[in-house]
Amino acid sequence: MKVRLTRFALLLALTACTEHATAPGVCPDFCPGGQIGVVDTIFTDMIERDTAFSGYVEATGGEVMVVADVPGAVDSRAIFRMNAMPTSIVIHDSTTSPIIVDSARLQIEILHRDTNATNLWIKLYRLPLDIDTTTTFAQVIPAFTDSIVDSVSLNTLLSAPLINDTATVRIWTVPIRTDSAGHILRVIGPDSTLFLDTYLDTAQARFVAADSGRVAFGVRVSPDSANTIALGTSDIGRGARLTWFYNYLDSTATVKYDSLSRGPIFDSFVFNPPTPPIDSNLAIGGVPAARSLLRVKIPRLLRDSADVVRATLIMVPVGPVPGAPADSFTILARPVIADLGAKSPLSTNSPFFGTKVIHLNVADTLRMELTDLVRSWALDSTLASALMLGQAPEGASYAQIRFYSTRSPAFRPTLHITFVRRYAFGVP
Amino acid sequence: MRRVFLLLMIAALALAAPALAQDSQFGIRGLGTPGRGESVRARATGGAFAPFDAFSPLLDASVADVRRVTAGVTTGTSWRTVDFGTESGSLRTSRFPAFVLAGPISSRLAVAAGFSTYLDKSFGIATRDTIDIRGTPEPVSDEVTSDGAVSDLRVGVAARLHPRFAVGFALHGLTGSTRVTAVRRFDDSTTYRTSTARDEIAYHGVGGSASALLDLGTDLRLAAWVRSDTHLRADIRGRTVSDDDLPFAYGGAVRWRPGTQAAVAAAVAWRSWSGAGLNAHDTFNWSIGTELGSPTSPVRFGVRGGQLAFGPGAKAPTEFGLSAGIGKQFSGGRGRLDFGIERLERKGTGLTERVWSFLLGLTVRP
Numbered sequence: 001m002k003v004r005l006t007r008f009a010l011l012l013a014l015t016a017c018t019e020h021a022t023a024p025g026v027c028p029d030f031c032p033g034g035q036i037g038v039v040d041t042i043f044t045d046m047i048e049r050d051t052a053f054s055g056y057v058e059a060t061g062g063e064v065m066v067v068a069d070v071p072g073a074v075d076s077r078a079i080f081r082m083n084a085m086p087t088s089i090v091i092h093d094s095t096t097s098p099i100i101v102d103s104a105r106l107q108i109e110i111l112h113r114d115t116n117a118t119n120l121w122i123k124l125y126r127l128p129l130d131i132d133t134t135t136t137f138a139q140v141i142p143a144f145t146d147s148i149v150d151s152v153s154l155n156t157l158l159s160a161p162l163i164n165d166t167a168t169v170r171i172w173t174v175p176i177r178t179d180s181a182g183h184i185l186r187v188i189g190p191d192s193t194l195f196l197d198t199y200l201d202t203a204q205a206r207f208v209a210a211d212s213g214r215v216a217f218g219v220r221v222s223p224d225s226a227n228t229i230a231l232g233t234s235d236i237g238r239g240a241r242l243t244w245f246y247n248y249l250d251s252t253a254t255v256k257y258d259s260l261s262r263g264p265i266f267d268s269f270v271f272n273p274p275t276p277p278i279d280s281n282l283a284i285g286g287v288p289a290a291r292s293l294l295r296v297k298i299p300r301l302l303r304d305s306a307d308v309v310r311a312t313l314i315m316v317p318v319g320p321v322p323g324a325p326a327d328s329f330t331i332l333a334r335p336v337i338a339d340l341g342a343k344s345p346l347s348t349n350s351p352f353f354g355t356k357v358i359h360l361n362v363a364d365t366l367r368m369e370l371t372d373l374v375r376s377w378a379l380d381s382t383l384a385s386a387l388m389l390g391q392a393p394e395g396a397s398y399a400q401i402r403f404y405s406t407r408s409p410a411f412r413p414t415l416h417i418t419f420v421r422r423y424a425f426g427v428p
Numbered sequence: 429m430r431r432v433f434l435l436l437m438i439a440a441l442a443l444a445a446p447a448l449a450q451d452s453q454f455g456i457r458g459l460g461t462p463g464r465g466e467s468v469r470a471r472a473t474g475g476a477f478a479p480f481d482a483f484s485p486l487l488d489a490s491v492a493d494v495r496r497v498t499a500g501v502t503t504g505t506s507w508r509t510v511d512f513g514t515e516s517g518s519l520r521t522s523r524f525p526a527f528v529l530a531g532p533i534s535s536r537l538a539v540a541a542g543f544s545t546y547l548d549k550s551f552g553i554a555t556r557d558t559i560d561i562r563g564t565p566e567p568v569s570d571e572v573t574s575d576g577a578v579s580d581l582r583v584g585v586a587a588r589l590h591p592r593f594a595v596g597f598a599l600h601g602l603t604g605s606t607r608v609t610a611v612r613r614f615d616d617s618t619t620y621r622t623s624t625a626r627d628e629i630a631y632h633g634v635g636g637s638a639s640a641l642l643d644l645g646t647d648l649r650l651a652a653w654v655r656s657d658t659h660l661r662a663d664i665r666g667r668t669v670s671d672d673d674l675p676f677a678y679g680g681a682v683r684w685r686p687g688t689q690a691a692v693a694a695a696v697a698w699r700s701w702s703g704a705g706l707n708a709h710d711t712f713n714w715s716i717g718t719e720l721g722s723p724t725s726p727v728r729f730g731v732r733g734g735q736l737a738f739g740p741g742a743k744a745p746t747e748f749g750l751s752a753g754i755g756k757q758f759s760g761g762r763g764r765l766d767f768g769i770e771r772l773e774r775k776g777t778g779l780t781e782r783v784w785s786f787l788l789g790l791t792v793r794p
Contacts, residue, residue: 022552022573023453023510023517029740029778030453030512031553033706036570036612036623040561307623309614310561371621418561420623423572423610426662426669428458428705 062395068228076271085213109232114326228324285391286400311374458738463545468789472753472768473717474730479651488596497531576606602633709744745776
């Protein structure tokens, strides 16, 4: 009996060696003397210096071409020049045959638009071939006045019945909508990108052999506060496509028909009024893109005696950014790897980034969460405690926002920090 | 069979080895929960046999009767329920509270060394609250944990000055550490990050003790002891964060052995914990126990009562316990296994604790 009892007791000892030592706390009588104290403070002087820099990304390097016409606010137009075409076809050895262009089809991608627009006309203009990165809004005004090539009502197209018969879908891969002028509209992809195809005759798309078939176009929208669209550019592989349809005589003098597609060699957008030059405030965005560098001094309190649980950057805008009400842009805050001023290399560690969407025509104070970034600065004194604020993506919006800098004491950038004081261990 | 049994026993002790001493919610707001300084044999008798047990690190004079080098180790597991009236919880902890190595150095002198738990400082507290941050109520969960203990490292010497009289003295070094963590989690973890503070607290202190055993005839033995500890200093990264007085303690016991297979003992102890800071109280503890049956496989029973050193309010929390156990010698008396079970109930202002403890002790004479 005793032997059995002994073995049972030993078995109990073997199975009992796990811990569960956490109990509900009934404070203060049965809790430690220390308190987990949360402090919430706006540090007005943590951002000790700041600077704005301009000239990072031009409109020609942007991901989209912004087209908008908001009376009294902004008039932005897309301009692009298509790549050259061969003017003849090699039909046998070195024998060539000139091509005779009979029509063309221009395809543009509309990446985003204001879905509240009710009278959105997209107008296509023929532009001179000399447009380039230095072209200004004023320089293209004449062409946008007298060289209209085509116009299409996007609302009419969107309200047209969907054509989804097999023959159509086999040609276009998706159902289409069309209007009486033959414009084709397709909605593709999860982001509902619109593909607009416009057929152009030889008067609209002039194939000039002396120009190697190069043509330039401009796009604007009809004036309305809701009329704003963004066209894809070649920088992201979503630029306009111009397909030339032509015929030629082969070696047996038989007429052959063919087509060749060309993308843009240059695409950009111009707008009015232009982005004003940098002043004493902090500028972010616009074209050319501006960035602002904020240099932060982490107080000893946060390094030694506190654990940051939330950090919010607060910046007061100088005023609302004028533009289409539906337009917005994102401000991206990225830590710098080293503070080298305008050319500071930026971190690619995305968990430390901060973002905030800015809506146009609103002058709300910017509040951007930077908790992980400020925590990293508090924990590691070797890090460069500075961040660069820029638009994301850059060069893709006419809108530039300006904030008061440290040179405006009443409205200077601040950090609103919530932290937990160091726990008083060892005190009963 | 015995080898398998021994292997299982060693495995059981090894598994329990990293564990800590017995804790109590009453000690959280004080210095901790004082350890018992009792072997499993003494514990099974309610602590009454501790003054007469050489492997209970309480009374040094009892080491004088150790005539061969012997080691004793105690381990055990506790299941504890805490009832605050509005809230309750169930806890389980394992512990390794005592180890004693003793042996003679001459016909009259014996020495002992070892360690035991002086103050257990292991606990975990979880609370929920809603705090106002930036004008918005934010629900939070806090967890404060402490893992560690203050150990009593003892080096003692005992001398049998007369066949009926023995004395003992010991120096005690109090040392230990606790790993402490305070975590605050916000329900809105997207906006607020979890705050975690960790540290390690080191504890230091010294003490001394003296004791005596007096036999009044062959059946009756009296014991008396006194102990004084100085201060307990708590340091975090070399900076002293607290320095608390430790108690002066004394006690006495009597054991009556009416026959070869029966013994009865009773013990009392006073400790002046009240100088040890907030929520501290002087304590008086008593115990009565008996050991019956053959010395090779005795059965033990005990009862204990008294006060706890720490607890809220002006009055010290009380403790009452019942215990029982068995012992089993093996290998011709070179080894002994002791098992014990104890039921404790602690009551104080706002809290009642009930504890089941299972104890395992091993004594080896190489």
